[in-house]
Amino acid sequence: xxxxxxxxxxxxxxxxxxxxxxxxxxxxxxxxxxxxxxxxxxxxxxxxxxxxxxxxxxxxxxxxxxxxxxxxxxxxxxxxxxxxxxxxxxxxxxxxxxxxxxxxxxxxxxxxxxxxxxxxxxxxxxxxxxxxxxxxxxxxxxxxxxxxxxxxxxxxxxxxxxxxxxxxxxxxxxxxxxxxxxxxxxxxxxxxxxxxxxxxxxxxxxxxxxxxxxxxxxxxxxxxxxxxxxxxxxxxxxxxxxxxxxxxxxxxxxxxxxxxxxxxxxxxxxxxxxxxxxxxxxxxxxxxxxxxxxxxxxxxxxxxxxxxxxxxxxxxxxxxxxxxxxxxxxxxxxxxxxxxxxxxxxxxxxxxxxxxxxxxxxxxxx
Amino acid sequence: xxxxxxxxxxxxxxxxxxxxxxxxxxxxxxxxxxxxxxxxxxxxxxxxxxxxxxxxxxxxxxxxxxxxxxxxxxxxxxxxxxxxxxxxxxxxxxxxxxxxxxxxxxxxxxxxxxxxxxxxxxxxxxxxxxxxxxxxxxxxxxxxxxxxxxxxxxxxxxxxxxxxxxxxxxxxxxxxxxxxxxxxxxxxxxxxxxxxxxxxxxxxxxxxxxxxxxxxxxxxxxxxxxxxxxxxxxxxxxxxxxxxxxxxxxxxxxxxxxxxxxxxxxxxxxxxxxxxxxxxxxxxxxxxxxxxxxxxxxxxxxxxxxxxxxxxxxxxxxxxxxxxxxxxxxxxxxxxxxxxxxxxxxxxxxxxxxxxxxxxxxxxxxxxxxxxxxxxxxxxxxxxxxxxxxxxxxxxxxxxxxxxxxxxxxxxxxxxxxxxxxxxxxxxxxxxxxxxxxxxxxxxxxxxxxxxxxxxxxxxxxxxxxxxxxxxxxxxxxxxxxxxxxxxxxxxxxxxxxxxxxxxxxxxxxxxxx
Numbered sequence: 001x002x003x004x005x006x007x008x009x010x011x012x013x014x015x016x017x018x019x020x021x022x023x024x025x026x027x028x029x030x031x032x033x034x035x036x037x038x039x040x041x042x043x044x045x046x047x048x049x050x051x052x053x054x055x056x057x058x059x060x061x062x063x064x065x066x067x068x069x070x071x072x073x074x075x076x077x078x079x080x081x082x083x084x085x086x087x088x089x090x091x092x093x094x095x096x097x098x099x100x101x102x103x104x105x106x107x108x109x110x111x112x113x114x115x116x117x118x119x120x121x122x123x124x125x126x127x128x129x130x131x132x133x134x135x136x137x138x139x140x141x142x143x144x145x146x147x148x149x150x151x152x153x154x155x156x157x158x159x160x161x162x163x164x165x166x167x168x169x170x171x172x173x174x175x176x177x178x179x180x181x182x183x184x185x186x187x188x189x190x191x192x193x194x195x196x197x198x199x200x201x202x203x204x205x206x207x208x209x210x211x212x213x214x215x216x217x218x219x220x221x222x223x224x225x226x227x228x229x230x231x232x233x234x235x236x237x238x239x240x241x242x243x244x245x246x247x248x249x250x251x252x253x254x255x256x257x258x259x260x261x262x263x264x265x266x267x268x269x270x271x272x273x274x275x276x277x278x279x280x281x282x283x284x285x286x287x288x289x290x291x292x293x294x295x296x297x298x299x300x301x302x303x304x305x306x307x308x309x310x311x312x313x314x315x316x317x318x319x320x321x322x323x324x325x326x327x328x329x330x331x332x333x334x335x336x337x338x339x340x341x342x343x344x345x346x347x348x349x350x351x352x353x354x355x356x357x358x359x360x361x362x363x364x365x366x
Numbered sequence: 367x368x369x370x371x372x373x374x375x376x377x378x379x380x381x382x383x384x385x386x387x388x389x390x391x392x393x394x395x396x397x398x399x400x401x402x403x404x405x406x407x408x409x410x411x412x413x414x415x416x417x418x419x420x421x422x423x424x425x426x427x428x429x430x431x432x433x434x435x436x437x438x439x440x441x442x443x444x445x446x447x448x449x450x451x452x453x454x455x456x457x458x459x460x461x462x463x464x465x466x467x468x469x470x471x472x473x474x475x476x477x478x479x480x481x482x483x484x485x486x487x488x489x490x491x492x493x494x495x496x497x498x499x500x501x502x503x504x505x506x507x508x509x510x511x512x513x514x515x516x517x518x519x520x521x522x523x524x525x526x527x528x529x530x531x532x533x534x535x536x537x538x539x540x541x542x543x544x545x546x547x548x549x550x551x552x553x554x555x556x557x558x559x560x561x562x563x564x565x566x567x568x569x570x571x572x573x574x575x576x577x578x579x580x581x582x583x584x585x586x587x588x589x590x591x592x593x594x595x596x597x598x599x600x601x602x603x604x605x606x607x608x609x610x611x612x613x614x615x616x617x618x619x620x621x622x623x624x625x626x627x628x629x630x631x632x633x634x635x636x637x638x639x640x641x642x643x644x645x646x647x648x649x650x651x652x653x654x655x656x657x658x659x660x661x662x663x664x665x666x667x668x669x670x671x672x673x674x675x676x677x678x679x680x681x682x683x684x685x686x687x688x689x690x691x692x693x694x695x696x697x698x699x700x701x702x703x704x705x706x707x708x709x710x711x712x713x714x715x716x717x718x719x720x721x722x723x724x725x726x727x728x729x730x731x732x733x734x735x736x737x738x739x740x741x742x743x744x745x746x747x748x749x750x751x752x753x754x755x756x757x758x759x760x761x762x763x764x765x766x767x768x769x770x771x772x773x774x775x776x777x778x779x780x781x782x783x784x785x786x787x788x789x790x791x792x793x794x795x796x797x798x799x800x801x802x803x804x805x806x807x808x809x810x811x812x813x814x815x816x817x818x819x820x821x822x823x824x825x826x827x828x829x830x831x832x833x834x835x836x837x838x839x840x841x842x843x844x845x846x847x848x849x850x851x852x853x854x855x856x857x858x859x860x861x862x863x864x865x866x867x868x869x870x871x872x873x874x875x876x877x878x879x880x
């Protein structure tokens with residue numbers, strides 16, 4: 001029987017503390033002052049409008065790609081291709097924002113979003129279709145197709161869609177469709193609210209709608225789904241497409257909220273941070289926002305830590321890595337729960353009138 | 367023979383809790399030298415847990431375990447094996463890609479320098495084969511041998527490791543009646559040779575046939591230890607369940623109507639074989655139960671999958687109440703009135719990670735009133751689930767409990783409830799009582815009979831011949847993907863059906879031998 005997950009919040013918090021302690025030891029060994037470094041890290045992430053704004057701005061794409069990854073995982077896919085979907089979504093939005101005729105700003109933003117979603121979804125459908133039709137490993141296809149997406153957008157913004165300014169970028173989108181900045185002078189923008197709405201909608205879709213029920217059923221047990229009359233192959237493709245669409249939204253918000261155009265190679269592995277945020281919390285969509293926010297704060301605070309405490313930014317990557325290692329050790333804090341668990345479970349036992357088979361249920365049957 | 371108080375194993379006042387269950391509460395068990403001692407009880411009664419403690423897999427919370435008169439404080443499987451305890455688990459612990467010989471010696475290889483001494487191991491194994499008349503083919507790979515043979519390999523493996531005490535966890539569940547007879551002969555020879563055997567089972571006839579003494583457990587508690595001579599199956603069943611049990615339901619004369627399911631010359635392929643099912647034709651009429659008997663793996667599963675739309679029918683026709691449903695999707699087949707209790711409830715039957723209510727509503731979650739558009743109406747689902755839980759006596763009664771934690775019987779009741787409630791024209795019941803306790807078997811059988819009385823057709827598949835005989839109006843016997851014969855229930859006995867199950871070729875062979 002799989003280990004039960006204990007209270008995930010406490011586990012995450014303890015994991016965080018532990019990795020910070022290990023990070024501190026690293027810093028001591030390297031001759032830095034860990035306390036100062038952490039203070040600067042914290043300040044750099046949260047204190048002051050610019051700092052907090054930067055954190056929020058970084059948070060949005062990590063959140064969306066993280067939720068996107070989690071959605072794919074619900075149908076049993078490992079969508080390693082969100083980065084590619086983000087790039088393609090971004091360039092689609094940049095194109096639509098510049099080349100489409102003038103229309104009311106709200107409508108224009110919506111068109112950008114929808115087009116980017118469609119492109120992202122179609123791109124994500126490729127590995128999904130290959131997977132369900134010919135059993136091709138979707139991770140391989142995703143990784144490779146991400147290169148294709150990157151180089152394709154790179155060619156576009158250097159060639160046909162180039163702004164011809166000497167920089168590898170597309171022409172700027174219409175001024176009026178830029179998302180409003182909310183914490184000037186930082187780059188935080190109303191994309192934050194779009195992201196929240198999107199994530200809320202995804203959570204509703206997954207846990208309250210029939211579509212989401214199909215996703216969960218197929219992801220948890222596709223043989224059961226098929227027997228129940230659900231076409232599991234179709235559902236896997238749908239799940240991946242939703243995942244890709246979320247990548248597309250992330251790209252759109254980067255373009256319309258931060259840059260105003262598509263800049264070659266702008267993302268620098270945003271989607272990887274999103275994937276990590278999702279995986280650390282066992283792809284539990286309801287925890288992804290927390291984790292995404294944490295990763296974003298680390299990213300934002302790292303710069304000021306380097307600047308003011310002299311600690312190299314890479315130490316943050318080290319802490320993140322340690323954090324991931326600890327977070328994946330699911331039984332790390334198990335001992336904490338042992339005592340409490342027996343009490344709780346005993347109480348649960350009185351509710352479950354006949355749980356006698358639970359220990360054996362898995363093994364004995366069949 | 368067994369000396370009265372020559373105990374090789376004594377377990378007293380054993381106590382063991384798991385996080386969710388008090389699995390054993392005051393467990394008692396003694397084993398004499400050279401006896402076959404059956405340990406019986408329903409699923410979850412604690413029999414396997416007791417034996418796993420003896421084998422050192424679990425550590426008891428309280429009580430003492432004595433082996434050979436020594437109190438064992440910290441038992442591990444290593445120490446247990448050293449003391450001569452051997453266990454054959456319900457699922458075989460064999461490496462499929464290795465040969466029989468390699469499996470037996472794995473971990474205990476006799477060596478010549480750094481090289482495994484295969485000659486010596488072969489000689490040692492042959493000694494067991496000869497002494498106990500256990501046919502095995504040492505050079506075949508595990509995936510090439512039958513289940514019965516794999517079981518013999520497991521027994522030889524434990525003997526090879528020096529076991530004097532053999533713990534057999536539900537060993538007969540996978541055997542045909544004929545294989546069972548042979549298996550029991552082996553057990554008797556082992557006993558006569560001074561080995562002690564713990565026989566875990568819930569098949570009372572077998573227990574009465576093979577045991578010297580019988581210990582009954584119920585919900586983790588020790589009930590009694592009796593000598594075989596002093597008891598009978600009815601009394602044992604009563605001790606196991608805690609009340610009178612009626613498994614052999616009075617078979618009511620079927621009120622047979624028009625054909626509901628017609629199979630016409632069905633051909634379909636298996637995972638390995640191109641034509642697993644070869645030209646099967648029969649029908650199921652309204653108001654009757656047709657049972658398919660056969661040793662596991664003779665095409666029953668593939669046939670059911672083909673009928674239910676889960677496997678491609680290559681040739682032939684499946685007709686449900688006049689409508690051709692050949693190669694329809696499972697969804698279309700359901701719409702046409704096919705309901706199906708699948709053989710593997712953990713794979714297909716249930717989504718174990720989801721709750722009882724989600725499983726009960728699993729095939730109609732998109733219908734009104736359970737959903738409006740794509741919005742799911744949790745309240746309606748809850749109400750529906752609560753109704754079914756009550757109607758089918760599913761425990762726990764809380765609809766949000768995850769099905770993974772349920773006992774086999776209650777898990778199966780969820781599947782049965784969902785499929786019976788679906789109110790189709792045909793109910794396929796594949797292994798409906800596999801791995802469930804007696805109480806649940808009783809109620810599942812009652813339900814199947816009630817469905818039959820409503821005038822629906824039932825196609826029953828069971829590896830348990832007794833079940834097929836007890837429920838069916840007609841019995842279709844399958845062997846290697848073909849129908850060996852169709853027997854009316856009046857004429858069917860475990861002997862004639864059992865022989866058909868082995869196929870005619872084996873039939874002739876047996877005649878030659880005898």
